[in-house]
Amino acid sequence: MIRLLAEDETIPYHLLLLADESLEAINKYIHHSDIYLFLQEDIPLGVLVLQIIKPKSLEIKNLAVEPAYQNRGIGKELLGFAIRMASEQGYEQIFIGTGDASVKQLYIYQKAGFEIDYIKKGFFLDNYPNPIYENGIRLKHMVMLKLVLNK
Numbered sequence: 631m632i633r634l635l636a637e638d639e640t641i642p643y644h645l646l647l648l649a650d651e652s653l654e655a656i657n658k659y660i661h662h663s664d665i666y667l668f669l670q671e672d673i674p675l676g677v678l679v680l681q682i683i684k685p686k687s688l689e690i691k692n693l694a695v696e697p698a699y700q701n702r703g704i705g706k707e708l709l710g711f712a713i714r715m716a717s718e719q720g721y722e723q724i725f726i727g728t729g730d731a732s733v734k735q736l737y738i739y740q741k742a743g744f745e746i747d748y749i750k751k752g753f754f755l756d757n758y759p760n761p762i763y764e765n766g767i768r769l770k771h772m773v774m775l776k777l778v779l780n781k
């Protein structure tokens with residue numbers, strides 16, 4: 631099941647850090663966002679973080695699945711949940727950002743209907759003190775994808 635994290639519950643940093651390795655970066659958005667958990671028998675296996683960035687726009691700030699449970703459809707289920715909820719609540723667009731070398735993420739997001747909207751040039755070079763590698767490639771730029779809803 632997927633449910634909203636209550637305000638008095640512990641923030642699942644161990645999951646959030648899988649998608650964003652800077653605690654400082656996470657703390658910039660996490661207190662102004664809704665956090666959803668994917669639970670199996672009460673154990674949190676996935677997280678989804680949604681932030682309102684403009685009156686009719688949401689951004690998925692964080693999406694992560696416990697490594698041992700990846701590639702079983704949980705990420706796609708959380709993404710589908712975000713899209714359905716945003717659509718039902720009348721949002722017009724959802725943004726999601728990922729690394730330029732994040733092949734799997736780019737695949738999942740585009741398969742769900744997101745399209746590349748713009749690039750934050752040098753984002754990973756400017757905002758993270760240590761180099762981040764994915765698929766053997768150093769992340770440099772953040773690719774921002776957008777899904778237009780309620781067309």
Ligand code: ACO
Nearest residue numbers: 648649691692693694695700701702703704705706734737
């Ligand atoms: N290249 C391309 N596609 C791949 C690859 C790969 N290397 N590996 C797996 N896939 C495909 C699978 O075939 C499957 O697609 P299909 O169903 O069409 O066959 C799909 O990717 C996997 O889908 P899920 O099982 O739903 O994905 P998962 O549960 O693993 O969740 C997620 C995806 C969230 C990216 C997870 O792997 C994760 O937590 N990764 C680490 C953290 C992360 O990078 N999070 C996203 C950062 S961006 C952000 O947070 C806004």
